Amino acid sequence: MSQSLRLEGIDFSYDAQRILAGIDLTIPAGQFVSLLGASGSGKSTLLRLVAGLKAPQRGRLAWNGKPISGPGLDRGVVFQDYALFPWMSVVDNIAIAIGKARPETGKAERRAEAVDYLRKVGLDAAIDKYPFELSGGMRQRAAIARALALGSPLLLMDEPFGALDPVNRARLQDLLLEIWEAASPKKTIVFVTHDVDEALYLGDRVVILGSTPGRVIADLPVEFPRHRDRRSLFDSTAFHDLRESIAETLAADTLKQLVAV
Amino acid sequence: MTTESIALETRELGVTPTPHAASQPSASIGRRLTAIVETSLVWVVLLAGWLAAAEYFPLGDNPLIPHPLVTARALWESLPELWTGTLSSFSILIPGFVLATLLGIVSGIAVGTSPRLQRALFPFARVAAPVPPTVYIPYAIAVLPTFKLSAIFVVFIGAFWPIFQNAVAGAHALEERYRDNAKILGLSGFEYHWRVVFPAALPHIFSGMAVGLGFSFILLTVAELFGANAGLGRFVQYYADFADYPKMVAGILYTGLITFLAMTGLEAIKRRALFWQR
Numbered sequence A: 001m002s003q004s005l006r007l008e009g010i011d012f013s014y015d016a017q018r019i020l021a022g023i024d025l026t027i028p029a030g031q032f033v034s035l036l037g038a039s040g041s042g043k044s045t046l047l048r049l050v051a052g053l054k055a056p057q058r059g060r061l062a063w064n065g066k067p068i069s070g071p072g073l074d075r076g077v078v079f080q081d082y083a084l085f086p087w088m089s090v091v092d093n094i095a096i097a098i099g100k101a102r103p104e105t106g107k108a109e110r111r112a113e114a115v116d117y118l119r120k121v122g123l124d125a126a127i128d129k130y131p132f133e134l135s136g137g138m139r140q141r142a143a144i145a146r147a148l149a150l151g152s153p154l155l156l157m158d159e160p161f162g163a164l165d166p167v168n169r170a171r172l173q174d175l176l177l178e179i180w181e182a183a184s185p186k187k188t189i190v191f192v193t194h195d196v197d198e199a200l201y202l203g204d205r206v207v208i209l210g211s212t213p214g215r216v217i218a219d220l221p222v223e224f225p226r227h228r229d230r231r232s233l234f235d236s237t238a239f240h241d242l243r244e245s246i247a248e249t250l251a252a253d254t255l256k257q258l259v260a261v
Numbered sequence B: 001m002t003t004e005s006i007a008l009e010t011r012e013l014g015v016t017p018t019p020h021a022a023s024q025p026s027a028s029i030g031r032r033l034t035a036i037v038e039t040s041l042v043w044v045v046l047l048a049g050w051l052a053a054a055e056y057f058p059l060g061d062n063p064l065i066p067h068p069l070v071t072a073r074a075l076w077e078s079l080p081e082l083w084t085g086t087l088s089s090f091s092i093l094i095p096g097f098v099l100a101t102l103l104g105i106v107s108g109i110a111v112g113t114s115p116r117l118q119r120a121l122f123p124f125a126r127v128a129a130p131v132p133p134t135v136y137i138p139y140a141i142a143v144l145p146t147f148k149l150s151a152i153f154v155v156f157i158g159a160f161w162p163i164f165q166n167a168v169a170g171a172h173a174l175e176e177r178y179r180d181n182a183k184i185l186g187l188s189g190f191e192y193h194w195r196v197v198f199p200a201a202l203p204h205i206f207s208g209m210a211v212g213l214g215f216s217f218i219l220l221t222v223a224e225l226f227g228a229n230a231g232l233g234r235f236v237q238y239y240a241d242f243a244d245y246p247k248m249v250a251g252i253l254y255t256g257l258i259t260f261l262a263m264t265g266l267e268a269i270k271r272r273a274l275f276w277q278r
Helices: A043-051 A090-101 A107-120 A136-149 A166-182 A196-202 A230-235 A237-260 B002-015 B025-056 B068-113 B115-128 B133-143 B147-172 B176-184 B189-227 B232-241 B245-273
Strands: A004-014 A017-028 A032-037 A058-063 A075-078 A154-158 A188-193 A205-210 A215-221
Touching: A004 A043, A017 A043, A017 A188, A017 A215, A032 A043, A032 A196, A032 A237, A043 A058, A043 A075, A043 A154, A043 A188, A075 A136, A075 B176, A090 A107, A090 A136, A107 A136, A136 A154, A136 A166, A166 A196, A188 A196, A196 A230, A196 A237, A205 A237, A215 A237, A230 A237, B025 B068, B068 B115, B068 B147, B068 B189, B068 B232, B068 B245, B115 B147, B133 B147, B133 B189, B147 B189, B176 B189, B189 B232, B189 B245, B232 B245
Parallel strands: A032 A188, A032 A205, A075 A154, A154 A188
Antiparallel strands: A004 A017, A004 A058, A205 A215
């Protein structure tokens, strides 16, 4: 299976501290995977390895059969801390990404395309604004627009809605699903979160990382039909049961940590 | 120099009360009034001190401390000459400072982003930077064909190091998240330096430019004492030779004002350029 993200025997240590141990994971193209874990489980580190920002000490990473050896435009990343460049207007932040992804485009073309992406995420009114003029939710919309503008088939999202208030968080979850469901072929998404509800609402699959060192302790399919409705899904027994079992898995892992210490 | 620091203080005092303005309007007005009084008090005391010195230590026909009114008249009469001097001084200061800014930024960012360049150049910079640039003046005058060229060179040296050092520090201070983002977007080479490192380093660069501009004025006027036939430093030196103290003091005050205006101009440019910093 070459149309996939493959992680084999990934070990990663930092300052003699083992962060990830023996991670094996295969994610088929077009799947939305929620990567769930307590803080310290190394889930953000795992995402940075896939992004190519760090290299593992041992193991192999490949995207669509190609080994990952550094950052590449075939993988877009959205971080939690709105890493838009504060000295560029919102539209320039997107246009610079388009310029890299499609160098043949002209200046006007890039801007037009950037505006299209900003419309898509509901930022029509903020096109020529600067990041400091936007709320956290708006900045994160812009960050999503930028990742989409790169046109990468793989999107890596590191707790992108972690710093948002509940209302904005729900809105952006819906926006993300809407964009993802509308695209064809679907993008592959690895979404890091520590929020069980968020993981279940968004993902086709939930991969749970245990702590110290990070390793896969559960890998569960989430089989709720797509075009999910938040209200009825959260009220369903199936959702409730899955949520409980995941919470128990996480709690057991935490308890094991406490006993080990 | 005094004018400048007082002006800076005024600005700070004027700004501090604003955060409380919404919650305690009356307290804020009171504080602002106090600030104004405190600031003007310094000026009043200084002027009174000057007046007293001029009144009570007259010391003959040509007092070392000329009366403020005499000085004011001397300043008024010298304005055309001072203006010519200003143009002459700026024809040295501007090329020297602009060259130092351009080279300081380019080399500072290059060194700050390249560990290899840093290893190669830092030992030299560490030795060369602390040399007081004034010691180059006599040699520059001897080596370079014209006085103007040597003065430009000395101003350049004085302004270069602080700008260079701050540009290096600014490039080092680039936050990891912006560096990661640049990598994710595939920004590299000139584009990475120009659109990511340079703007991120600008706050540091402006600090370096402010220090460099101060040094430029010092070196300019010192160089003019040596060999100029026009200019602000030359004006003061010339009338000192003739013991024309009113004109000399007028020249000092005028130079202070010009320095202050140049600093204020740089500050205004900085605010415009760094508008995105909140």
